[in-house]
Amino acid sequence: DQLTGAQIRSAFLDFFRSRDHVIVPSSTVVPKDDQSLLFVNAGMNQFKDILLGKRQPEHTRIANSQKCIRAGGKHNDLDEVGHDGRHHTYFEMLGNWSFADYFQKDACRLAYDLLVDVYGLPPDRLLMTYFGGDPELGLGPDFECREIWRQIGVPEAHIIPLGMEDNFWAMGEEGPCGPCTEIHYSPSGKSEDMLELWNLVFMQYNRKRQGLLEPLKDKHVDTGMGLERVVAVLQGKKSNYDTDLFTPVLSQIQQLTKAPFYEAKWGQEDHQGLNTSYRIIADHIRMLTVALADGVVPADRGAPFVLRKVLRRSVIILQNKFNCDPLALVDLVDTVVESLGEAYPEVASGQEAIKKTISEEVLKYKRTLEKGNKIFSDVWKKLENKMVLPADRMFSLYMHFGVPEELIIMMAKNRNMTCDLKGFYVLLDNEREKSRKARKG
Ligand code: ATP
Ligand code: MG
Ligand code: MG
Ligand code: MG
Numbered sequence: 001d002q003l004t005g006a007q008i009r010s011a012f013l014d015f016f017r018s019r020d021h022v023i024v025p026s027s028t029v030v031p032k033d034d035q036s037l038l039f040v041n042a043g044m045n046q047f048k049d050i051l052l053g054k055r056q057p058e059h060t061r062i063a064n065s066q067k068c069i070r071a072g073g074k075h076n077d078l079d080e081v082g083h084d085g086r087h088h089t090y091f092e093m094l095g096n097w098s099f100a101d102y103f104q105k106d107a108c109r110l111a112y113d114l115l116v117d118v119y120g121l122p123p124d125r126l127l128m129t130y131f132g133g134d135p136e137l138g139l140g141p142d143f144e145c146r147e148i149w150r151q152i153g154v155p156e157a158h159i160i161p162l163g164m165e166d167n168f169w170a171m172g173e174e175g176p177c178g179p180c181t182e183i184h185y186s187p188s189g190k191s192e193d194m195l196e197l198w199n200l201v202f203m204q205y206n207r208k209r210q211g212l213l214e215p216l217k218d219k220h221v222d223t224g225m226g227l228e229r230v231v232a233v234l235q236g237k238k239s240n241y242d243t244d245l246f247t248p249v250l251s252q253i254q255q256l257t258k259a260p261f262y263e264a265k266w267g268q269e270d271h272q273g274l275n276t277s278y279r280i281i282a283d284h285i286r287m288l289t290v291a292l293a294d295g296v297v298p299a300d301r302g303a304p305f306v307l308r309k310v311l312r313r314s315v316i317i318l319q320n321k322f323n324c325d326p327l328a329l330v331d332l333v334d335t336v337v338e339s340l341g342e343a344y345p346e347v348a349s350g351q352e353a354i355k356k357t358i359s360e361e362v363l364k365y366k367r368t369l370e371k372g373n374k375i376f377s378d379v380w381k382k383l384e385n386k387m388v389l390p391a392d393r394m395f396s397l398y399m400h401f402g403v404p405e406e407l408i409i410m411m412a413k414n415r416n417m418t419c420d421l422k423g424f425y426v427l428l429d430n431e432r433e434k435s436r437k438a439r440k441g
Helices: 005-018 042-050 104-118 143-151 227-234 249-256 271-293 302-320 328-340 346-348 351-384 389-398 405-414 421-440
Strands: 059-070 089-099 126-131 157-163 168-170 175-185 195-209 212-226
Touching: 005 059, 005 104, 005 227, 005 328, 042 059, 042 089, 042 175, 042 195, 042 346, 089 227, 089 271, 104 143, 104 168, 104 195, 104 212, 104 271, 126 168, 126 421, 143 157, 157 168, 168 195, 175 212, 195 227, 195 389, 212 227, 227 249, 249 271, 249 328, 271 302, 271 328, 271 351, 302 328, 302 351, 302 405, 328 346, 328 421, 346 351, 351 389, 351 405, 389 405, 389 421
Parallel strands: 126 157
Antiparallel strands: 059 089, 089 212, 126 175, 168 175, 175 195, 195 212
């Protein structure tokens, strides 16, 4: 019958194992020796030095399932989360690589065979995009790639050229990059409703800075397919949240919050943004669990700050949207561990420590919120029904009482007030300037 998410992941790895690839473990979501990234954002991150020719690979063909987080830096999907059914902060990227081994032809063939022969997708629902060239960079269209898809039997109308934005992949502002071809699934077989599934990158350059591409010594293949997306397609769902990777955590949210049951159908009316809130919590608890398992500790800068932000956002949603004790987050960890613990043992072994950190961080933030609320109420009483919170009051709440900016805005909103943000930022700039001078002096 229908394959589970876990079976779909295994089938990917088994397929590439049977085609002479060595299966390697996912790296942590914390990039190793790479200042250019907040979190690992693609399967290739841990192989960057091999692609650049700085390190010899142990095997020339490998595949894996990599834990990725896109919540900061060049690839940032944080604001998308919950509003569409296909972008998460944390997701898994299934990938295969050839290091100076096979190139375009075999890469396309392998991907096509897996999707059609193993996963059983109807060929007429697949659309391929390829790099259409970029005159400014002096790069021509990738006609070789187009020809390969033709020979595989993809109809002309399903082979579409696109520009730099979609079909030239780069890890960041600098680093390995190259033209790519992407495989999309469309329920109607038309390009209007196509969903990007799999990106096959033909690594050929090292980008030194904007506009400067230095050819690599060898050509490599680097691919990435979102597990949650392919699972949605194979399970016949319109949204990743409707797959078995998310439904257990969504129903637990329902049990904990007693909020109207999450409508498992995509595209239904989102009553008071409740469905969006369900999805955000389900997304965020996976991200928090995985990042904490990999040793990220909430703090005020860099990746640890993104983690803290994601946790605080979850707390606010649980309190304000669901009217529920945000410590519920701690219980959700168990369900995430059940779903991911087998594929990623560190998630299972970290379970208790993860729950402890979340619990401490939630309690700390709850106290901040309570304190902030009390101080805000005192200020508010003196304002005598003003519609706008004056900048000096906002600044004082922020600077002298340590109430976070988002929280002030939210509390004001709850009392039908807006904030003089412009004035607030001026005061903030002045303050920063003052302390900068003081440091210099
Ligand atoms: P999109 O255009 O949908 O944002 P992308 O082009 O940014 O995707 P790639 O960098 O090409 O994505 O990554 C390879 C694959 O990883 C994508 O084809 C998709 O299946 C998956 N993917 C990318 N971003 C996300 C995300 N935020 N959540 C879930 N899956 C993702
Ligand atoms: Mg994207
Ligand atoms: Mg894309
Ligand atoms: Mg892409």
